[in-house]
Amino acid sequence: MNTYQSTVAGVIFDLDGTLVSSELDFTLIKAQVGCPDEHDLLSFIDGLPSPYMREEAMNIVHQHELIDAQHATLLPGVAQAIARLKEQAIPMAIVTRNYDRATALKLKNNPLPIQTVLTRSDAPPKPDPSALNAIATLWGIDQQHILYVGDYLYDIQAAHNANMRACLYAPSDVPAYAEQADYILHHFSELPKLINNLGQTRQSRLINASV
The missing domain is CATH 3.40.50.1000 (HAD superfamily/HAD-like)
Known part of the structure; x- marks a missing residue:
């Protein structure tokens, strides 16, 4: 450099x-949305075949993120x-x-x-x-x-x-x-x-x- x-x-x-x-548990989140462990969570959700599936999966992620946000220091x-x-x-x-x-x-x-x-x-x-x-x-x-x-x-x-x-x-x-x-x-x-x-x-x- x-x-x-x-x-x-x-x-x-x-x-x-x-x-x-x-304290986000990405293993749990991935399991709930059906994302394989080795895949990036957001990329997996973006690639789901229907808007409904993407929305439902993202709602699960949002719930985890909001709960995590309440305890962050x-x-x-x-x-x-x-x-x-x-x-x-x-x-x-x-x-x-x-x-x-x-x-x-x-x-x-x-x-x-x-x-x-x-x-x-x-x-x-x-x-x-x-x-x-x-x-x-x-x-x-x-x-x-x-x-x-x-x-x-x-x-x-x-x-x-x-x-x-x-x-x-x-x-x-x-x-x-x-x-x-x-x-x-x-x-x-x-x-x-x-x-x-x-x-x-x-x-x-x-x-x-x-x-």
């Missing part, structure tokens, strides 16, 4: 499992890290595969100083990069200077599909696909330091290049 592109000028976050807790270190980035005037946004009502409930119960929030109700779900690209356009920031932080493979894929860098949040076990991420975050307290270090690395390289 080109060091001159290291500065982070904006950060986009996943929601569930990244900023807030989630901020994950350790999130509030402090977000506050630090806010102090540094770094633009922040959220892109989630959750749907709008559940997302709104989670953020109402766990308020964060992040105004831009896109759900699957607003754009195709990750790993599709549409939502990430829309935010880059909104901010007027080159994608290479935006960091996407999430806890799952789809987050890494979405970031790279949008030509952004991917930071995997892995507070406990590090999954095999972690090697695809540009950075790995074990605790949210590390995030402001990571962003600051990237900026300092670029500044140092620029100074050296001018000597």
Whole structure:
């Protein structure tokens, strides 16, 4: 990766499992809608043969998401890290595969100083990069200077599909696909330091290049 592109000028976050807790049981949800374990749930529902079947399956998903939203709490270190980035005037946004009502409930119960929030109700779900690209356009920031932080493979894929860098949040076990991420975050307290270090690395390289 080109060091001159290291500065982070904006950060986009996943929601569930990244900023807030989630206890969604995808094995149970897939069983209830008839989705094979190895298939992506949303893609499976989108491919069902009739509008009625898609609506019924999505209603089941919505019920699970709303129940989960009622119990979600901020994950350790999130509030402090977000506050630090806010102090540094770094633009922040959220892109989630959750749907709008559940997302709104989670953020109402766990308020964060992040105004831009896109759900699957607003754009195709990750790993599709549409939502990430829309935010880059909104901010007027080159994608290479935006960091996407999430806890799952789809987050890494979405970031790279949008030509952004991917930071995997892995507070406990590090999954095999972690090697695809540009950075790995074990605790949210590390995030402001990571962003600051990237900026300092670029500044140092620029100074050296001018000597």
